[in-house]
Amino acid sequence: MSNNFSNYKFGTKAIHAGADPDPSTGAIMTPIFQTSTYTQESPGKNKGYSYARGKNPTRDALQKNIAALENGKHCLCFSSGMGSIDAIIKMLRPGDEVITGDDLYGGSYRMFTKVFANFGIKFHFINMTTASNIEKHINSNTKLIWVETPTNPTMQIMDIEACAKIAKKHKLILAVDNTFASPYLQNPLALGADIVMHSVTKYLGGHSDVVMGALVVNDNTIYEQLAFIHNSCGATPGPMDCFLVMRGIKTLHLRMERHCFNGRQVAEYLKTHPKIEKVYWPGFTDHPNHDIAKKQMRDFGGMISFVLKEKSIENTFKLASSFKVFSLAESLGGVESLINHPATMTHASIPKAERDKAGVTDNLLRLSVGVEDIEDILEDLKQALA
Numbered sequence: 001m002s003n004n005f006s007n008y009k010f011g012t013k014a015i016h017a018g019a020d021p022d023p024s025t026g027a028i029m030t031p032i033f034q035t036s037t038y039t040q041e042s043p044g045k046n047k048g049y050s051y052a053r054g055k056n057p058t059r060d061a062l063q064k065n066i067a068a069l070e071n072g073k074h075c076l077c078f079s080s081g082m083g084s085i086d087a088i089i090k091m092l093r094p095g096d097e098v099i100t101g102d103d104l105y106g107g108s109y110r111m112f113t114k115v116f117a118n119f120g121i122k123f124h125f126i127n128m129t130t131a132s133n134i135e136k137h138i139n140s141n142t143k144l145i146w147v148e149t150p151t152n153p154t155m156q157i158m159d160i161e162a163c164a165k166i167a168k169k170h171k172l173i174l175a176v177d178n179t180f181a182s183p184y185l186q187n188p189l190a191l192g193a194d195i196v197m198h199s200v201t202k203y204l205g206g207h208s209d210v211v212m213g214a215l216v217v218n219d220n221t222i223y224e225q226l227a228f229i230h231n232s233c234g235a236t237p238g239p240m241d242c243f244l245v246m247r248g249i250k251t252l253h254l255r256m257e258r259h260c261f262n263g264r265q266v267a268e269y270l271k272t273h274p275k276i277e278k279v280y281w282p283g284f285t286d287h288p289n290h291d292i293a294k295k296q297m298r299d300f301g302g303m304i305s306f307v308l309k310e311k312s313i314e315n316t317f318k319l320a321s322s323f324k325v326f327s328l329a330e331s332l333g334g335v336e337s338l339i340n341h342p343a344t345m346t347h348a349s350i351p352k353a354e355r356d357k358a359g360v361t362d363n364l365l366r367l368s369v370g371v372e373d374i375e376d377i378l379e380d381l382k383q384a385l386a
Contacts, residue, residue: 005068010184011253018064019246030061032243054231058239062246063214066204069183069249070196072216074223076230077242081179081199082107083235084213088175088195090229091222092143094120099137100146101128103156103358105177106347108148114349125354129289131162138170147193148177150293153305153342153366154359155180155280157289160296164192173222179203182333184256185297189218195226202333206248206255210241255335258371259302266369269378270306275385280305302369303332305342313362316341320365325372325380332368337377340366 005017022031033056038049049055059077067075078084085108092098098112102125112123124137134145145167149158160176167174175195176188182203188196198204200212217223230236267281282293283300293300308316320328326339330346340346343355343362350360369377 006071010069013068014065014252015250017068018061020061030058030243030246032239033057034239052239053234053236056236056239056242058242058246059237062242062249065246065249066183066198066200066214067216069252070178070189070216071187072189072196073218073220074227075214075216076223076226077200077237077245078213078215078230079235079237079241080211081197081201081213082111084197084199084215085111085177086235087215087226087229087233088144088146088197089116089121090233091173091225092116092121095122095141096143097122097124097139097141098144098146099124099126099128099134099142101148101151101156101158102126102354103151103154103360104148105152106342106349108146108177109347110349128158128163129156131159131166134163134166135170138166138172142170142172145172145174146177147174148180149186150180150282150301150303152180152346153280153303153340153364155282155287155303155305157282157287157293159289159292160186160188160191160193167194168192179333180303181297181301182252182256184253185260185299185301189216191296194219194222200245201331203256203259204249204252204333205245206252206334207244208331208334208336210244210248212237212241212245255371256299256301259369260299262371262374262377263300263302263304263369265374266302266367266377266381267304269381270304273385275309276306277309278307303367304369305364305366307359307361308363308365311361311363313343316363316365319384322384323380324383325376326367326384332366334368335371337370337372337380338368340368342366 005013036052040046063075147158174193176193177197179199196216198214200214271279281304320341326337329338342360347360
């Protein structure tokens with residue numbers, strides 16, 4: 001069976017790309033190559049593998065698979081999503097500047113402000129929903145534009161194609177965090193991005209049983225820089241995790257269809273509920289930049305945030321803890337439905353003033369709508385909001 005599935009439809013690529021039968025046994029599933037080192041015929045002469053931090057056959061198969069899903073040439077998998085972001089910022093030097101959004105995953109914000117700012121890298125957190133606003137902040141030190149779309153947790157939509165044109169005009173790198181959309185809904189490389197980042201932990205893995213990150217690129221020079229950091233700094237995943245993600249990806253297209261279907265039903269239910277002030281979901285025609293989301297996404301996903309009319313944090317906590325189908329937990333993108341309180345969980349590292357400014361208020365809750373039966377999901381929302 002050929003390993004080149006670049007011209008096939010998404011579901012076929014999800015199942016077959018990178019997954020050639022094992023030549024030694026014919027096994028249809030990629031084996032877990034649980035080894036740290038490899039024998040060499042003579043010093044420096046090997047079969048393409050020498051030490052597992054650098055390369056592992058199970059990881060190689062997964063990287064080919066994810067690259068195919070994003071229509072990219074190269075993929076590197078990391079031991080976590082944060083490990084993959086870390087590698088991108090390590091391409092920069094003291095004095096370099098980064099432009100990014102003012103509604104950002106708390107872990108990214110923490111890394112930027114508490115780790116890399118200490119090494120002389122400056123970050124500008126701006127409103128990026130109007131792409132032209134980016135140019136106001138570009139100077140001779142700017143090297144990278146970091147985009148998250150849809151954003152976590154207020155589902156802001158950035159125009160990737162417009163951002164890419166600005167990046168190319170000023171010879172900057174554009175990196176896009178595509179975690180919330182997954183490759184099924186959005187392909188930033190096709191819109192002009194240079195790097196696509198995934199927290200593989202989420203929709204790609206899909207079963208809340210693995211932690212991993214990935215970067216996908218087309219440019220050979222950028223790939224070589226990232227591959228050097230990948231091997232040198234060692235934030236590489238083990239073969240068992242890679243196997244689990246490959247297994248998860250085989251149903252990505254099926255899961256995403258259900259996430260999107262359930263997400264729409266939940267968003268529409270919440271929008272008319274008397275206890276809810278606002279619902280963030282890019283599928284609504286009145287959601288800011290809905291037209292851009294409709295243009296660059298295939299559907300609108302299963303991530304939803306909502307703001308309660310009752311502003312007390314005690315009431316919000318009580319509601320968050322009253323679900324039966326939804327589990328109160330961090331993370332997202334698994335088959336099970338989750339509810340999260342960003343202000344005290346995923347975004348706690350962001351100062352309250354900054355959270356409030358971005359809309360991440362104490363009475364906001366975020367849902368990762370799973371693939372359970374929609375009737376049970378809606379009934380759970382009904383009883384919790386009663």
